[in-house]
Amino acid sequence: xxxxxxxxxxxxxxxxxxxxxxxxxxxxxxxxxxxxxxxxxxxxxxxxxxxxxxxxxxxxxxxxxxxxxxxxxxxxxxxxxxxxxxxxxxxxxxxxxxxxxxxxxxx
Amino acid sequence: xxxxxxxxxxxxxxxxxxxxxxxxxxxxxxxxxxxxxxxxxxxxxxxxxxxxxxxxxxxxxxxxxxxxxxxxxxxxxxxxxxxxxxxxxxxxxxxxxxxxxxxxxxxxxxxxxxx
Numbered sequence: 001x002x003x004x005x006x007x008x009x010x011x012x013x014x015x016x017x018x019x020x021x022x023x024x025x026x027x028x029x030x031x032x033x034x035x036x037x038x039x040x041x042x043x044x045x046x047x048x049x050x051x052x053x054x055x056x057x058x059x060x061x062x063x064x065x066x067x068x069x070x071x072x073x074x075x076x077x078x079x080x081x082x083x084x085x086x087x088x089x090x091x092x093x094x095x096x097x098x099x100x101x102x103x104x105x106x107x
Numbered sequence: 108x109x110x111x112x113x114x115x116x117x118x119x120x121x122x123x124x125x126x127x128x129x130x131x132x133x134x135x136x137x138x139x140x141x142x143x144x145x146x147x148x149x150x151x152x153x154x155x156x157x158x159x160x161x162x163x164x165x166x167x168x169x170x171x172x173x174x175x176x177x178x179x180x181x182x183x184x185x186x187x188x189x190x191x192x193x194x195x196x197x198x199x200x201x202x203x204x205x206x207x208x209x210x211x212x213x214x215x216x217x218x219x220x221x222x
Binding site: 098 | 111113140147148149150151152155162163198200210211212213214215216218
């Protein structure tokens with residue numbers, strides 16, 4: 001069993017839909033990252049959070065430390081949101097990555 | 108805006124050849140990481156440097172991989188000889204210090220294809 005699990009693995013949506021990607025982890029963490037990776041591109045950090053909720057534009061990230069669960073929400077999704085979204089947790093001084101959720105948003 | 112630089116962006120090589128990747132972290136970032144990402148999977152840490160010292164290379168296949176950060180700034184990752192299974196994206200990241208809380212900033216990656 002992976003220490004960081006994401007669901008769903010693949011997600012398709014129509015433009016404008018509300019998107020939720022989930023991340024569950026089984027290790028102790030000091031912080032959790034949500035990362036975005038475009039095809040052929042590097043990784044961009046969207047959020048780093050250790051409690052509560054953060055919002056940036058149309059993106060919202062929440063974390064529940066007690067339940068060891070985080071969600072990434074995208075409101076009013078757009079084709080340019082199409083990418084792989086990766087959850088990663090800080091455990092001691094390492095990042096442990098999930099396998100990612102591939103999102104495709106169609107016009 | 109400061110960025111992590113990597114080169115080359117793409118590399119195609121034949122098996123048994125040697126390849127090298129270069130990374131220049133964000134200025135002032137003491138910690139540098141090399142990750143390998145196989146298609147469809149999350150990144151896997153290969154080696155972590157704090158300044159010029161290796162902090163963690165437990166997942167680095169040392170029979171063929173080597174990494175150095177001689178002056179504690181830029182870094183080189185080498186594979187010799189390359190094998191078919193080495194085909195992957197190689198990502199470099201940096202952070203301000205080796206504290207677990209610090210955000211890592213990623214470079215664009217080098218996509219390696221071994222034929």
